[in-house]
Amino acid sequence: MSGPLSGIKVIEIAGIGPGPFCAMMLADMGADVLRVDRAASVRDEMPDRPSPDLLNRGRRSVGVDLKHPEGVATILRLVDQADVLMEGFRPGVMERLGLGPDVCMERNPGLVYGRMTGFGQEGPMSQAAGHDINYIAMAGALGHIGRKGEKPLPPLNLVGDFGGGGMFLAFGIAAALVERASSGKGQVVDTAMVDGAAVLMTMMHSFRQLGGWSDERGTNLLDTGAHFYDTYETKDGEFVSIGSIEPQFYAELLRLTGLEGEELPHQMDSLHWESMRDRLTAIFKAKTRDEWNAIMEGTDVCYAPVLNIGEAYEHPHNKHRGTFVESGGFMQPAPAPRFSRTPGSIDRPSPHAGQDTDESLVSWGLTSEDVKKLRELGAIK
Numbered sequence: 001m002s003g004p005l006s007g008i009k010v011i012e013i014a015g016i017g018p019g020p021f022c023a024m025m026l027a028d029m030g031a032d033v034l035r036v037d038r039a040a041s042v043r044d045e046m047p048d049r050p051s052p053d054l055l056n057r058g059r060r061s062v063g064v065d066l067k068h069p070e071g072v073a074t075i076l077r078l079v080d081q082a083d084v085l086m087e088g089f090r091p092g093v094m095e096r097l098g099l100g101p102d103v104c105m106e107r108n109p110g111l112v113y114g115r116m117t118g119f120g121q122e123g124p125m126s127q128a129a130g131h132d133i134n135y136i137a138m139a140g141a142l143g144h145i146g147r148k149g150e151k152p153l154p155p156l157n158l159v160g161d162f163g164g165g166g167m168f169l170a171f172g173i174a175a176a177l178v179e180r181a182s183s184g185k186g187q188v189v190d191t192a193m194v195d196g197a198a199v200l201m202t203m204m205h206s207f208r209q210l211g212g213w214s215d216e217r218g219t220n221l222l223d224t225g226a227h228f229y230d231t232y233e234t235k236d237g238e239f240v241s242i243g244s245i246e247p248q249f250y251a252e253l254l255r256l257t258g259l260e261g262e263e264l265p266h267q268m269d270s271l272h273w274e275s276m277r278d279r280l281t282a283i284f285k286a287k288t289r290d291e292w293n294a295i296m297e298g299t300d301v302c303y304a305p306v307l308n309i310g311e312a313y314e315h316p317h318n319k320h321r322g323t324f325v326e327s328g329g330f331m332q333p334a335p336a337p338r339f340s341r342t343p344g345s346i347d348r349p350s351p352h353a354g355q356d357t358d359e360s361l362v363s364w365g366l367t368s369e370d371v372k373k374l375r376e377l378g379a380i381k
Helices: 017-027 069-079 093-097 101-107 132-138 159-183 193-200 202-209 247-256 271-285 289-296 309-314 316-321 357-364 370-379
Strands: 009-013 032-038 060-064 084-087 112-117 188-194 229-233 240-241 304-305 324-327 332-333
Touching: 009 017, 017 084, 017 112, 017 159, 060 069, 069 101, 069 324, 069 370, 084 159, 101 112, 112 159, 112 309, 132 159, 159 188, 159 193, 188 193, 188 247, 229 271, 240 289, 289 304, 309 316, 316 324, 357 370
Parallel strands: 009 032, 009 084, 032 060, 084 112, 112 188
Antiparallel strands: 229 240, 240 304, 324 332
């Protein structure tokens, strides 16, 4: 493990979506992440190939019964030597299991205790169930994603789960580890996906304060209101993306679409955005995506073809940079960001639940006899 977090030991209490994504990011950066899966999810016989659940890459998995007192005691033994514990249950669940921050940090005052929820550890909605779509709706993000006159369009689960959740938890954990280096003390990191999604909208709040943002969806500079920041269908039914915001980039768009020299409305005259969109729609529809690639790719138009996942694997730029790599027999995004001295890496493929129970517990300080006894008691699997 050569990444910038090499030497950091992390306990991940298994969850879904944003929690595993955060743990993946930490593992990609070299942290020794031990995933604690439910004993009930462990198969009696392990498959002979890695798990296709790519969010679990780079770490080992132990199967532990957290409702068994010896299972809880085992986690607390691991906490004694951990730098980080991260969990994604509803508020109060870890406390009821006997693994809350007060208990863990009394044993290990330097522990960074990362918590992931949708609505936060407190507040009127803190106990409510939800998913990405609900969190970004409450944060004021979803209401601005979509075209004019159409209903809001969920951007997969990228903004709440992974942007506002997993990445913010990873950032919070890293920041707490930096602070611990000077204070010697751990702390709780309360990551709420509503909070994170709200922070991601900061620039739009600035536009609104400056009077340059309408609350009407699909009428603004970056929400498909502007004809020069949108996608267009091509002759072969594919799509291309245009982001010609700056005047010099817009001038290049006009030149390469054949509109240069015509008497056109000012770029920022929003009263004419729809009519200009109609003109560009017809122009882009006249050629295939490959033909437009040959004309615009690599220019200052701010242009890129709209690719699906399989096409993204094969794009020459992505292949040159190694943006996607094969690991464990599966193509997947490579670790990011990149470091000049301590590069991240995928050190192991995704495990199946409980695949590494014996090996991992022994490497974290338990004896073979301890492991045997815990198995007999049903506390691990």
